[in-house]
Structures are given as structure tokens and as C-alpha cells.
Amino acid sequence: MTELHIKQTDTGLAYLFSGRMDAGGIAGIWDRACNGLAGHGGAALTLDLSGVTYFDMAGAALIVHLERMARDGNHDTVHMTGLDKSAATLVERVSQTDLAVPEPARPGGRIRRMVENQGRSLGEFWQDAKTFIAFFGELCWFFFAGLLRPGQIRWKETLRVAEQAGVNALPIVALISFIVGLVMAFQSAIPMKMFGAEIYVANLIGLAMVRELGPLMTAIVLAGRSASAFAAEIGTMKINEEIDALSIMGLEPVRFLILPRVIASTVMTPLLTVFAILVGILGGAVVILSMGHPFSAYYNQVVGFVTWGDFVGGMIKCFVFGVLIAATGCIRGYQTRQGPSAVGEAATRAVVSSIILIAVFDGIFSIIYYVLDV
């Protein structure tokens, strides 16, 4: 048990320490020891360690800290008694150290720093946008070059990625679409039933799934699943200098690593979307069947209402989403900086950026389709 007695003597203050002076022990006496010095300026301070049974660096730090506080507080003299040889060595070692945290040098006032930070982030955003566009250009170049000479594209890798990012994503895409179709049908069936129009839920589900929700839900799931995986994979390669190794061998990383991923994702996204649309419509069917309508009525409503134009519109959209997801994931991975949290950061940025781009492009498509009257 560590104890501290503070005694007022004729000449000044005396601190009597006893017990274990280790980190655990001094925790209980630290504040009292420091506060005890306040208001006693000018008096002598005696630090008596004769009752101490164990003394380590932690104890030495407290002693040196008190000694410095005392000197700053105009105590004329500081005496130390009862230190054995090893304790004295420790105190000596610690007293060579400056115990203040150095402030990092940052010029300028708060407002100037704020303006600087804003400017810097704007500059970074601009740089980021430029990199993205340049990268996309490079990607297109390699893609069309690859179309002319298909032997240059790594088809085996493309198939592997297609399986990983496409086939393996099937269950999650199916689950989400089924639930979306089911819930939407259920929610819209309640008000529509009041008008005896619940069979038109089929029209609603069909159109919404084909034109909007099928592509969008698939894209969002893939953004969370594939974009992050691409970013983490390529980011790890970047950190391990594997990408530098590729460049040195004369293998362009864009053709070697990124093109297979973009091709795989671009092909797989529409396929997954078709599947998502089908499952979503089946989800709606469950609700309609439970309301006593035959399946043929639901089927005829959907097929009679949704046109091939709607379907093609949806497909074009998810084709673009596929490119966006893969390109964003790869670019974010490629931009990975050094450090332990860099890969995680790259993956997060990949998901966020691709979801933003999906939303923006979805909006653009809506306007185009409206203008074209599709």
C-alpha cells in the first residue's frame, strides 16, 4: 500500500512516502502530491523516501515531476532523503528528460488554418477528380486495345473475378431483391385494396423492379461487396509493392489487374440484375397469391404492362453501374497510401464513392429517359 504524509515543518513542507512506488501505487497519491505544493511558495520541500519498499521508473517520474513543480513554484530548496543507490540512478535518469509534450508547430491563427484546410480539401477533390478521369481514359484505352487483340486480356483472371464478384453474390442479391419486392408489394397492396385495385400491385412491382429497383439494388449490393473487395485487394498489393514490381516487369497494372475486374463486373452486373428483377417480381407474387389472386393473373398483368423498352433501359443503366463499381473500387485501391489503416480507408472510400456515383448516374439516366420519352 502506497502512502503519502504531508507534514508542515518549521522550514517548509515534508513529503513522507511509504510503500510501493510503482505505477499502480503512485496512481492514488499523484494528485494529492501535486496539489499539496500549491500555495506554499518560498518554503523548502523535503521528499523523504525512507519508508519506500519498492521504487521504479514510475516513482522516479513522480519525484522528478514534484521537484520541477516545486522549483517552478519558487520553493527555495528541494531535499531528497532516503534514496538508495538504484533509486538515485533512476531519478537521475528521469531528470535528464523534458517531461512536457512538445506542441507541433502550426503557424497562423484558427481562421487562417480553417481557410487553409478548406483550400487543401478543395485542391485534393480537384486532384481526385482529375485522377479519376485520367484513370478512366487509360482504362478505356486498354479496353479497346484489348478488343483489337483479345489475347492480351487475362481471361482466366477475368473468369475468376466473375465467379467471385458475380456468382458468389447471387444469394445476397436474390435475398435483398426478394425482400424488396415482397415488402413493396405488401405496403402498396394495403392502400390499393381500399379501391379494390390490388391486382395493379403487379404493374407497380413489375415496372419498379425492371426500370429502377432491380438495377439500383443490385448495384448497391455490388458496391458494398465487390468495390470494397477490389479496393482492398489492389490496396494490399500496392502496400506490398507488388504493383511496383508489376510496372518494373513492364506489365501495365491497369491492363494486368484492373481490366479483368472491370470486364468481369461489367458482364456480371446485368446478369445479376436480370436475376434480381425476376426474384423481386416473385416476391411481389407471394403477396398477391396470399390475397387470393391466381398466379396467371399476376403474370399477365406484369407481362402485359412492362415493355421491352423498360427492360432495355434498365439493362443499359446496370451496364454503366457495373463499369462504375469496378472502376471506382480499383481506382481507390490504386490510390492507397502507406500505413496500417490505409487499406481499410481505401475500401471505405471505394464503397462511398461508388454509391455516390451510382446515385448520380441513376439521376442522369432518369432525366435522359424522360427527355427521350422512354
Added chain:
Amino acid sequence: MKEPIIQVKHLYAGYDGQAIMEDLTFDIGKGEIFVILGGSGCGKSTVLKHMIGLVPPVSGQVLIHGQNMVTARGKERTRMLQQIGVAFQNGALFGSMTVLENMMLPMTAFTDLSDDAAKTLALAKLGLVNLNRNSHQLPGELSGGMRKRAAIARAMALDPEVLFLDEPSAGLDPLTSAELDRLIRDLAQTLGITFVIVTHELESILAIADNTIMLEKETKGIIARGHPKDLKADPENEYAYRFFNRNPGKEMTS
């Protein structure tokens, strides 16, 4: 020999029941700088992981102050862990915290120290490794040698009796490595800390080690033990002699 602080008894080292080192028995004296050495991939780091209780060995005992690290559980294990400090090969500093916060983490977790008090203690220890001027920096901003020193400082946060260092001088230039050696000697002398070091840097071993054991893959055991200078001068023990004299063997020399 001084009184042993660590006793390893019949340790079979390895993972998943597969022993890569068999029947290791050795003592480490208090205040000693003890080096575990051996060729690449012979299982040095695995032995270290068993000694610090990170990975259970296939069988055997690791006694620290007579208490078995292998079987210790719960509070007893926590208390034993506070007696030791470990600096991992890559530093293993937490990247999102400054050097100072890295130091304060074990202090505030295991004692009732206030933030101010913990800060002062942390700076005192950073002063020992000459890093108190860099306390506000993130590990990513430090050089390799600084990171190693920071890791040693963090391992000392709770004034442990034994410090385990895994390859402390790997990847450092000769000057930085020599500086680190001096620091280890200095800490052993002034603070009386026992060091257990895994390394194969010959210069370091010769400069600092009081005692060594040399592990060898083929025989799955200790092939030599003693003071490194004796091992270097003793041609009787062929493997250790070749190791210390950087002689790859007859068939490869011309």
C-alpha cells in the same frame, strides 16, 4: 549464474500438436541479456510466443518467478503479463494513436493513474529511449529505428521485470542498430531489466548477449549454449562455430 527469473522446462514448441522444437530446457537469470538464436525458420519466434503466453506450446512449462505461464488463466495470467513487456518485430504500435497515446494505453488500462500522471510517466519512459520530442507524432511518421525504440518504450510502460524483443535490429542500418544495442545494455544496467531477445544479427549478439541458446532445425533442439564469444571461439561445436564465423560449410567454400 544469478537466480533464474524464467525457467523453461521440457518445452515442445509448435502449432497444432506438431512440435518443431523438442524438449527445450533452459534458465534465464535475473538481469541477464539472453539471446535465442538460430537460422531462419527454425522456430525462434514460436518459442518466444510460447514464453509470452501468446500461443500454447505442444507441451512443457514456462515458469516466470516459479509460476507457469502456459497454464495461467484469468487474473493470474493478467498479473503475470504485467510482469513482462514485449516489443514485436514490426513494433506493433497502434497506427491511429500518437506515440504518447500508445504509451499511455497500458498505464491507464491497468492502473488508476490520471491522464496527467500517465502522461508524465509516459514521457519519462520515452526520454529513456530518446523519443520524448516525438511523443506527439503518429507511428507512421517515425523512422524504422524510432519505431523500434517506441515499441521498447511501450513494452516498458508498466516497468516489467522482463522484456522480450523479437528481432529488434532487423531492417536497421548498422549505426541505428548499434544505438539500439547500447540502449538495451543501458536499460539492463540501470533498470535491472532482464532481456530475452530473438535475433540472428551476429554483431548485436556479440555486443550485448550475456548468454545464448542456439536452436537448430534438423535436430529440433538446442545445439549450443553459453556466452557468444565462447561459441565463436569453439570449433568443437561445428554448427555454432560456422554460424558465428559466417561459414556456410565446406562444400560451399573454395
